[in-house]
Amino acid sequence: MKKMIIASTSTVHGSKYLAYLLPTLKKHFTGVKELLFIPYARPSGISYDEYTAIAKKAFSEINIDVKGIHEFENAKEAVNNASAIFTGGGNTFELVNQLYKNDVLTTLKEVIENGTPYLGTSAGSNICGVNMKNTNDMPIVYPPSFTTLGCINFNINAHYLDPIEGSTHMGETRETRIKEFHVFNETPVLGLREGSWLEVDNDAVFLRGKLTARLFKRNEQPIELISGDLLKF
Amino acid sequence: MKKMIIASTSTVHGSKYLAYLLPTLKKHFTGVKELLFIPYARPSGISYDEYTAIAKKAFSEINIDVKGIHEFENAKEAVNNASAIFTGGGNTFELVNQLYKNDVLTTLKEVIENGTPYLGTSAGSNICGVNMKNTNDMPIVYPPSFTTLGCINFNINAHYLDPIEGSTHMGETRETRIKEFHVFNETPVLGLREGSWLEVDNDAVFLRGKLTARLFKRNEQPIELISGDLLKF
Numbered sequence: 001m002k003k004m005i006i007a008s009t010s011t012v013h014g015s016k017y018l019a020y021l022l023p024t025l026k027k028h029f030t031g032v033k034e035l036l037f038i039p040y041a042r043p044s045g046i047s048y049d050e051y052t053a054i055a056k057k058a059f060s061e062i063n064i065d066v067k068g069i070h071e072f073e074n075a076k077e078a079v080n081n082a083s084a085i086f087t088g089g090g091n092t093f094e095l096v097n098q099l100y101k102n103d104v105l106t107t108l109k110e111v112i113e114n115g116t117p118y119l120g121t122s123a124g125s126n127i128c129g130v131n132m133k134n135t136n137d138m139p140i141v142y143p144p145s146f147t148t149l150g151c152i153n154f155n156i157n158a159h160y161l162d163p164i165e166g167s168t169h170m171g172e173t174r175e176t177r178i179k180e181f182h183v184f185n186e187t188p189v190l191g192l193r194e195g196s197w198l199e200v201d202n203d204a205v206f207l208r209g210k211l212t213a214r215l216f217k218r219n220e221q222p223i224e225l226i227s228g229d230l231l232k233f
Numbered sequence: 234m235k236k237m238i239i240a241s242t243s244t245v246h247g248s249k250y251l252a253y254l255l256p257t258l259k260k261h262f263t264g265v266k267e268l269l270f271i272p273y274a275r276p277s278g279i280s281y282d283e284y285t286a287i288a289k290k291a292f293s294e295i296n297i298d299v300k301g302i303h304e305f306e307n308a309k310e311a312v313n314n315a316s317a318i319f320t321g322g323g324n325t326f327e328l329v330n331q332l333y334k335n336d337v338l339t340t341l342k343e344v345i346e347n348g349t350p351y352l353g354t355s356a357g358s359n360i361c362g363v364n365m366k367n368t369n370d371m372p373i374v375y376p377p378s379f380t381t382l383g384c385i386n387f388n389i390n391a392h393y394l395d396p397i398e399g400s401t402h403m404g405e406t407r408e409t410r411i412k413e414f415h416v417f418n419e420t421p422v423l424g425l426r427e428g429s430w431l432e433v434d435n436d437a438v439f440l441r442g443k444l445t446a447r448l449f450k451r452n453e454q455p456i457e458l459i460s461g462d463l464l465k466f
Contacts (some may be wrong), residue, residue: 013401044409045416091413093372131415133372138410140366140417142379168246170427171392176277177371180324183278184373202399210303 001029001115002151004200006128008158008192010089010121016148018121020103020195024208026062029084034065040098041090055088058107074189075102079111089122092135092149096127097143107151118151123156125198129155130187134178152198152205153233160191160214175214175222181216187189188233189216190225198231207233234348235384236261237433239361241391241425243322251291251354253428257441259295262317262350267298269315274323274356288321288433308335312344313433320389322355329360332378342382349352351384353390362388365418367411377410384385385431385438386420386466393424393447408447408455421466422449423458432463438464 005021014022029035039051052068053101059066066086072078079085085108087095099105112118120128126135127148131216134157163173172180178189193215198205207213212224215231225231238254238261262268272284281456283303286313292299305311312318317343320328326375333336345351353361359368360381367390396406405413424447425431433441440446445457448464458464 008262008286009403013403042416043405043413046414083416092462093327094417133374135372138367138369138414139372139379140410140414142366146372148374159402160404169392169394170242170244171369171394172276177373180276180278181371183275184327 002112002118002200004112004118004120004128004151005116005201006125006152006156006192007119007121007197008160009194012195016058016163017054021197022058022062023201024197025119026060029062029064032064032084032117034067035059035084035086036069037066038069038085038087038095038099039090039123039194040069040102041088041092041180041194043088051088051090055086059123066225069102069104075104076107079104079107080156081112083140084117084119085111086119087121087124087127089124091140092123092126092132092137093139093141093143095123096146096148097141098118099127100144105149112149112151125158125192128152131155133181133185133187136174147223152200153191155187155193155233157189160193162230175216178216182216183184188218188220190214191216191222196227208229219231234431235345235435237345237353237361237384238430239353239358239385239389239425239433240352240354240430241358241393242427243385249291250287250372253432254311255291255295255324255454257430258352262295262297263354265297265317265350267300268292268317268319269302269311269319270299270405271302271318271328271332271357272300272323273335274321274325274328276321276323284321288319288331290404296297302335302337308337312337315344317342317350317351319352319403320354320357320360322338322357324373325356325359325365325370326372326374326376328356329365329381330374332360333377338382342384345382353356357389358425360387364388366418366420367422382466386434387464388420390422390424391439393426395420408449415449418452421451423447423464424455425448429460438448441463
């Protein structure tokens with residue numbers, strides 16, 4: 001009974017926070033009056049309160065109130081009782097670290113699988129996969145494990161970037177990094193460009209947005225998926 | 234008695250592997266006939282043998298033979314007996330993972346501190362710092378710890394990249410990522426651009442190469458260090 005939106009980014013260039021997603025979210029969160037926000041990823045290290053205020057402002061446009069998980073005495077109960085959940089972007093290592101520290105990872109997986117509508121952006125999308133091994137983030141903290149929700153049976157590379165033609169930089173391209181991942185791991189990886197998202201309707205996963213997405217499987221040539229495609233593994 | 238070269242990259246654009254560093258390495262490794270190569274970082278997942286062959290070819294130009302650590306029965310003994318050591322770039326997570334798995338991290342630290350001349354490039358430079366929390370690499374494996382050699386009392390961000398003016402990409406810049414690191418950590422971070430390296434002469438650390446390097450300290454504005462500068466913390 002999963003109902004998830006898994007977005008590459010919260011914000012597309014030149015647009016307000018979540019603005020490009022609001023029509024989709026209005027439908028996705030039909031009937032929801034209050035949403036539980038998980039601000040653990042703290043982009044640029046902002047406080048939970050500051051981050052929650054940003055989410056609150058965006059959701060006010062579709063008449064949904066937002067409360068941060070840190071405002072509740074018991075984080076696990078807050079997840080269990082939520083009528084909808086949004087995990088924001090930021091640093092995936094710190095997000096996963098806090099999900100373990102607050103012992104909410106398993107509960108979050110359970111409520112999502114039981115139908116609580118979920119939105120993830122960026123780091124909040126990375127955690128929907130089997131593990132966080134395809135994040136682009138800097139490992140600023142050491143989480144107890146890289147294992148994440150596994151609500152989809154592949155991994156997400158958010159903010160997917162194509163190689164820059166003519167670049168003189170010798171650091172690895174995103175594609176090279178994902179290919180390195182497949183030397184050590186079997187899990188397929190979806191490179192989700194900014195402006196793309198996945199719509200999960202139980203076990204059906206659809207690519208949404210205007211762009212194509214790049215799917216990497218071990219020992220196979222990467223392929224481009226087209227918006228509307230059903231992802232099956 | 235430390236004697237280290239800590240380079241941002243093995244290769245600068247348009248030049249052969251290690252070519253820009255060879256004059257420096259010739260002096261750095263004076264009297265060395267055979268060098269121990271640590272290929273654990275496996276760039277693009279190439280094999281230890283393939284990677285060692287690449288290092289061997291480069292060092293043949295300055296008449297130094299290269300042997301991979303995997304060619305020895307006992308990795309710890311190999312480190313202890315080496316007259317010089319080079320750790321190549323690739324994936325820092327896998328490099329650190331293997332240093333722990335093969336139980337050579339402490340030994341490597343000891344021999345470096347006792348004067349075995351060392352070269353690190355990219356991932357092999359990241360491990361010279363206090364921890365690997367400023368790597369740009371993808372966390373494709375989960376190492377038992379992020380703690381590294383601590384042969385210098387700050388961290389390295391190799392392949393440092395300045396923000397790209399006019400970019401529409403919403404992923405974090407390198408500077409943003411390092412600032413996020415400083416929300417959670419105190420260790421200074423040196424952003425080392427491609428073509429720059431550090432020369433460590435016991436406790437004196439000098440910036441070398443033509444470029445400036447960007448030094449980040451917690452709660453301070455980042456500053457640009459000039460080639461030849463002595464780094465003191």
